[in-house]
Amino acid sequence: MFTLYDTTLSSRLLLGTARYPSPAILEEAVRRSGAGILTVSLRRELAGAKGDKSRGGAFFEMIKALGVRVLPNTAGCHSVQEAVLTAKMAREVFATDWVKLEVIGHHDTLQPDVFALVEAARILTAEGFKVFPYTTEDLVVGEKLLEAGCKVLMPWCAPIGSAMGPVNPAALKAYRAAFSDVPLIVDAGIGRPSHATAVMELGFDAVLLNTAVSGAGDPAAMAQAFGQAIAAGRTAYLADPLEPRDMAVPSTPVIGKAVFDMAPAAASGRA
């Protein structure tokens, strides 16, 4: 169990809802992952889109039926103003003051504009939002986000959708050590369950991912694998894993081992 903004959750997986082959596969993936939070977004709705023809309406009904808490994002926003307005519109639709705050600063890497991120976080916190900032592993930015009122930090481990996994484990370790009392979620860059396990073993509280599941050949099975991998990583972290060492250490104790007085092997020259 862990807590995000006074809400206790049992699953440490936050799952994105984008790019699944079909709504049915998304539903199945959500169920098999055991995810406690789903990320969602907002887009322009088409005129004349009533009932079943409304893309937004159909998705909205499906999410409600799943009964899983949602975390709306500000994906695609490139300015403070845009991100703040999107967050407010999301609060209106999804009836939650939680927001995954993304302010994109670089087109190719989708690296966050951390200056705009801190400013937007400050504005939204003052407006009563509970902000989940998508950030880099920069410690100073993390401190500024906490000062701005964030009570959760979400550093990337690699660029969004890259599937590279943790490219800088030392920085993630330093991040965990620097913010020992803050819930930390690795958001973006995870490609495989082993990546998720690796960051959980470093002591991160949760993992947010999307493409690693939705882009897999069998998204529902991959969702289950991630759920298991994250749980395994958490258990391993609590079990205090060994640090790597340079030299071999025998795993079987040698004390009490029998000493056989073996004669030299029969020489080939023996008649």
Place this chain on the structure above:
Amino acid sequence: MRLIVNGEPESLDVATLTELLAQLDYEGDWLATAVNGELVHREERPVFTLNDGDRIEILSPMQGG
């Protein structure tokens, strides 16, 4: 009145945001609206008067990561 709705120019005979949504056949309790970069709450739409040149955004839920 000339308005920009979700980035598209429209010529509409409407006074309020609620009338605009009705005229363009929008419905559902999952819509969020903004005019000229400011959120307009659901309950404000019937009394929110539109002016020539206003930019209106009408958003709905979609999948996201």
